[in-house]
Amino acid sequence: MASEYDGMWKGLGMDLVAHDQLLGVLGQGYTDVFLSQKDRPAGMDYFNFVMSEVHGLRIKEILEAREQGEKVVGSYCVFVPEEIVRAAGATLVGLCSGADFAMEEVERILPRNTCALIKSSFGFKLGKVCPYLESADMIVGENTCDGKKKSYEQLDKLVSNLYVMDLPQTKSDSARAMLKAEYARFAKAMEELTGNSITVESLKQGIAITNAKRKALHRLAAIRKADPEPISGLDALLASQVSFYDAPVRFTQSVNALCDELEKRVADNVGVFPAKTPRILMTGCPMAVPNWKLPWIVESSGAVIVGEESCVGERGIRNLTDDSAQDMDSLLEAIVDRYFKIDCAVFTPNEDRAEHIIQMAWDYKADGVIHYSLNFCQPYQIESMGLDARLAKEGIPYLRIETDYSPEDAQQLKTRVEAFVEMIG
């Protein structure tokens, strides 16, 4: 299938045949999962459009800006401080990793028992199918879980522009000092990459843009406390996913426009599911595009997802960055404060996460919690087992799911989820 973007993709060194395949699967999946939903808010049209142009128009836009000298930074983790990237006048994009690709080649580099997310990121590189990856001037890897930090050693052999950010594993004072030092080093690297110096002004500007995006997503999250639910969990997840690629200011406006419509729905008591539909809080590993398998199963099993405790969800955007300081060092301190609160399972101990899950279950009036972890993801799997007793004590029904990106287990997952919904309904 020839596309008007073929030339652009070719210019990026992509494999057009493989990429066509990927787009085919993505398009079909999107139609089945999203477009088939009933009573979608009109505000989702924007997100449909972004998704349909996610490898097209958005890339064109990015490349045009790049010609004007704007650098592109790709990231795999919400610990990469967006404020600093924006302050240097660069664009930040999330590198999604939500589908299996070129698995045979990947498994020549990484062991089979590596999580699907990591394998996918390699598959996209080896298969030459991700235009974001190919247009990035810098790819930032971070030392989080063992799987990621060791695989970056291998990724470094495949790309020429990998920057590895070291991250702490505890929330001690020395860990915080280390995070600050790493962010300072990163700020310098960004200045070198872009040739722009980061000033108090530009950093404040970076914080403002990023905070506005987070606030819009907070607004969306708050609306989802309503019953009947005015937006499906899938659509809300999509908005979070799109936040990783889209131009931030336009994204913020679109989320706010969507929220205007949803607030009206709430006032009129209009929902996408009937009132009293069993409400599920999802928690666990991040869900990157196009990994919609589990949410789709949940929402086609008679339940609605009311929140995501995930990096593509509330964990990624919970806190704002304080922008009141007037000097570089204090602004950097504020950024460190903000990111240091992220309760990712690679930290030990990580009690905050359990607290947040329970708090969210109450806030969103969830009838049950489903924990999603990828196979072989030790940090989240181990935490998911500990949560068992914790949630039982609170009387919150809980289901643990371990899966990957393959469609093979969909039927079994469906039975499990349906039984859970029957149980809490």
Next chain:
Amino acid sequence: MVFAGLDIGSRSMELVLLHEGQVVEWRKSDTGYDPLGQAAGIMEGLSWDSLVATGYGRKLLAQNVEATVITEIQAHAIGARHLFPDCRTILDIGGQDSKAMALLPNGKISRFEMNDRCAAGTGKFLEFMASGLSQPLDEFGAFALSGQPGVSINSMCTVFAETEATSLMAKGCQANDIALALHHSVVRRSLSMLKRVGLNPPVVFTGGVARNPCMVRLLEQDLATKLQVPEQPEMTGALGAALYGASKAEAHLTASSADHAAGRPYRG
């Protein structure tokens, strides 16, 4: 009114018809490669007022025949509760999956665990091993009971367990001793699932594998409690499905007679 319950498992399917709370008909057949055709066969010549389908083929059926669907987990819970009103825990081992459920005092499920990804701990495992030891499946349990303890199979995985069994035979172990060890392997798997849901007696054992006397004996030994086993353990899911249909109809009737009492027209 007649309520039908159909449990379409991956290996076999069962049908139960209920009339005034009594089972008036039950049938059983293999699922084979054409579940819809087999279902049509098993339902031939029968009629009912409501059909509830469960099991892995439930969706497929409901796409082709008017039926309500519930999961096999709920169906087993309802069926087991009906047969043994005081039961608190259920172990179901079918042809290709196994599950454990804990019930609340009101009969609702409080927790469940499922193994549906591999043959370990299911009827399939026993079937595979019986044929490996050249024993008819129906008698495999009794055969294993004649074995002596002392041999052990460490792996729960079908492939590795078979390798272990073969090497035990090469060492001159008796086939019935090996069979006993293989049953122990399935029991170990079931126990870990039961423990995860809590394991409060009385425990009901359902599914086709509950017909296997060696499984019942070993589980009772390890749990130090007597198991309650339905007369037709493989029918429990279908029975639960039929009962579910009956309870829905009853709820509906009560609601509509309340409508009547309030002077509202019957809303169908």
